[in-house]
Amino acid sequence: MIYYVCKYTPIELLESFGVPCARLEPTVSSFDCADSCAHPNLCGYGKAVIETVLTQEIRELILTDCCDVMRRVYDVLVESGKLDFLWLLPLPHKSDEAEARLLGEELRRLQAEYAAYRGTVSDPADLLARWRGATAETEPIGAHLSLSGAHGGAHLLQSVQSRFSLPVTDDTCSGIRVLPAPDCGAAAPDLLTRYAGALLRQHRPCMRMLEIRGRTEDGAVGIIYHTMKFCDYYGFEYMHLHNRKQPPLLKIETDCTAQSEGQLRTRLDAFAETLRVQPSQTSAAPAGPVRYAAGVDSGSTSTDAVVLDAARNILGRAILPTGAGAAAGAEQALALALSQAGIRREDLGALVTTGYGRETVGLPGASVTEITCHARGAHFLHPAARTVIDIGGQDSKVICLGPDGQVENFAMNDKCAAGTGRFLELMARTLGFSLDEMGQRGLEWTAEVSISSMCTVFAESEVVSLVAQNTPAADIIHGLNRAVAAKTHTLVRRANGGPEYIMTGGVARNPGVVRALEEKLGAAVFISEDAQLCGAIGAALLGLEHAES
Numbered sequence: 001m002i003y004y005v006c007k008y009t010p011i012e013l014l015e016s017f018g019v020p021c022a023r024l025e026p027t028v029s030s031f032d033c034a035d036s037c038a039h040p041n042l043c044g045y046g047k048a049v050i051e052t053v054l055t056q057e058i059r060e061l062i063l064t065d066c067c068d069v070m071r072r073v074y075d076v077l078v079e080s081g082k083l084d085f086l087w088l089l090p091l092p093h094k095s096d097e098a099e100a101r102l103l104g105e106e107l108r109r110l111q112a113e114y115a116a117y118r119g120t121v122s123d124p125a126d127l128l129a130r131w132r133g134a135t136a137e138t139e140p141i142g143a144h145l146s147l148s149g150a151h152g153g154a155h156l157l158q159s160v161q162s163r164f165s166l167p168v169t170d171d172t173c174s175g176i177r178v179l180p181a182p183d184c185g186a187a188a189p190d191l192l193t194r195y196a197g198a199l200l201r202q203h204r205p206c207m208r209m210l211e212i213r214g215r216t217e218d219g220a221v222g223i224i225y226h227t228m229k230f231c232d233y234y235g236f237e238y239m240h241l242h243n244r245k246q247p248p249l250l251k252i253e254t255d256c257t258a259q260s261e262g263q264l265r266t267r268l269d270a271f272a273e274t275l276r277v278q279p280s281q282t283s284a285a286p287a288g289p290v291r292y293a294a295g296v297d298s299g300s301t302s303t304d305a306v307v308l309d310a311a312r313n314i315l316g317r318a319i320l321p322t323g324a325g326a327a328a329g330a331e332q333a334l335a336l337a338l339s340q341a342g343i344r345r346e347d348l349g350a351l352v353t354t355g356y357g358r359e360t361v362g363l364p365g366a367s368v369t370e371i372t373c374h375a376r377g378a379h380f381l382h383p384a385a386r387t388v389i390d391i392g393g394q395d396s397k398v399i400c401l402g403p404d405g406q407v408e409n410f411a412m413n414d415k416c417a418a419g420t421g422r423f424l425e426l427m428a429r430t431l432g433f434s435l436d437e438m439g440q441r442g443l444e445w446t447a448e449v450s451i452s453s454m455c456t457v458f459a460e461s462e463v464v465s466l467v468a469q470n471t472p473a474a475d476i477i478h479g480l481n482r483a484v485a486a487k488t489h490t491l492v493r494r495a496n497g498g499p500e501y502i503m504t505g506g507v508a509r510n511p512g513v514v515r516a517l518e519e520k521l522g523a524a525v526f527i528s529e530d531a532q533l534c535g536a537i538g539a540a541l542l543g544l545e546h547a548e549s
Contacts, residue, residue, distance in 0.1 A: 002060040007177040012130035016122040026052040027155040038076045043231040044255025060085040100197035107192045135181040146171045146220035150228045163268040166277045178203035222248045229255040270371035290349030290547040295539025298357030301393025305333035306536040307341040316341030326357030350543030377538030378502045379405025381528040387497035391507035393421040398495040411495035442512025445478035485516035502526040504534035
């Protein structure tokens with residue numbers, strides 16, 4: 001078995017030796033081996049390839065020099081001595097005749113080296129037959145979504161497809177592979193040059209090629225654009241698609257690990273809800289009029305619950321620490337809200353869960369992302385709002401709303417804790433304050449203090465240094481508030497947000513952060529007394545609306 005990573009690999013040539021080919025699908029749990037023998041700043045894909053090769057029974061591998069990282073991967077694997085056959089295939093950036101001849105010569109070198117290694121020869125007739133098989137026309141699939149951008153792989157494609165009712169095509173740089181048909185009169189002496197030209201003129205070229213018009217996806221109802229963490233190679237194409245406005249676009253980022261599966265699901269589900277192309281997860285509407293509905297927002301820090309009546313009055317509310325178990329926290333919060341409302345669980349006509357624990361809390365009923373729920377809740381609390389800023393315990397979100405409260409666009413921070421409630425919680429602990437004390441002390445500042453790093457670890461070191469320099473705590477807190485506001489402002493700009501603003505989540509109770517954010521935005525930010533309950537309110541409202549429809 002010979003493995004490959006790039007769709008420009010001459011698969012048909014290799015298989016004409018009678019050897020099966022398989023695409024390397026690197027999804028790893030850690031980079032322990034890769035970090036021990038490669039530079040830590042390699043992108044996740046490069047490190048995942050190294051990790052997979054060094055920890056699995058892979059003896060033959062073909063790489064292409066599509067980027068500097070893959071050249072470094074080749075160097076590391078050569079040094080490891082693990083592989084019996086390793087080849088780095090240089091690829092031209094153009095697809096003209098001169099480049100086809102150049103690649104044809106490289107294919108001849110590969111053919112000769114692999115023949116010497118295997119002790120056999122390739123069959124030209126078999127190569128030609130396989131080439132014809134790689135040109136098969138595919139039937140139009142109708143309405144679909146496109147997974148585009150950088151290396152995705154089967155695991156990512158399956159993860160994306162599982163969240164949508166429409167088919168998803170793999171249009172990433174290692175995805176769908178369709179070659180131009182061979183010339184009828186192709187002769188054996190010229191076959192490799194002709195074949196090289198076909199490899200270079202694939203139906204969907206790589207972003208590294210100079211001619212990329214074939215990359216335009218015109219038939220998709222939405223594009224999920226995948227980028228690799230620490231790699232900006234596809235940033236230009238993403239911005240082009242973003243500026244084009246249509247079709248709707250979602251940017252996701254992975255590093256070939258499953259560490260951020262929860263956040264990825266939230267992004268995908270919110271995009272599906274925006275496009276309305278997700279199978280309904282709501283339960284059947286009960287018979288008769290609905291008197292009450294409940295929403296439970298299971299977050300990383302707190303679990304919130306709200307009970308509404310049919311007139312949209314809040315009858316019961318609860319905010320409890322999530323603790324070590326999301327399911328137990330959800331049960332307790334719901335029970336407290338029901339007790340405050342004076343009703344029993346069987347009186348509920350609808351129950352909707354949201355937040356990161358929405359699918360694991362074990363409560364019966366619907367499951368809707370916090371993006372959609374915060375949008376619905378924010379529109380209820382402040383109908384004039386056009387931008388929702390939610391700084392939660394685990395992440396930050398900016399949601400742009402239409403006049404009817406529907407989600408028009410959204411942006412989330414990455415898996416880093418910088419700028420979130422967790423960041424402020426750690427800084428408060430470092431300074432020896434509670435979160436409430438920190439919120440008030442930040443208003444008493446007298447001198448500007450800059451926190452240069454938003455990395456939680458580095459920022460903590462800066463705070464410790466400032467304390468050692470006898471910097472007043474109020475000034476340090478103000479510097480932290482300004483840093484959070486700056487990061488949030490960047491997220492607002494990414495989402496193209498604008499007035500009027502509403503802030504939700506637990507950090508909305510921090511007046512220092514709110515004031516710093518208003519200064520950065522140059523506009524007022526509306527804060528409801530139920531700001532932290534916004535997601536749960538939206539979930540309950542969606543439950544009522546579904547039951548009444």
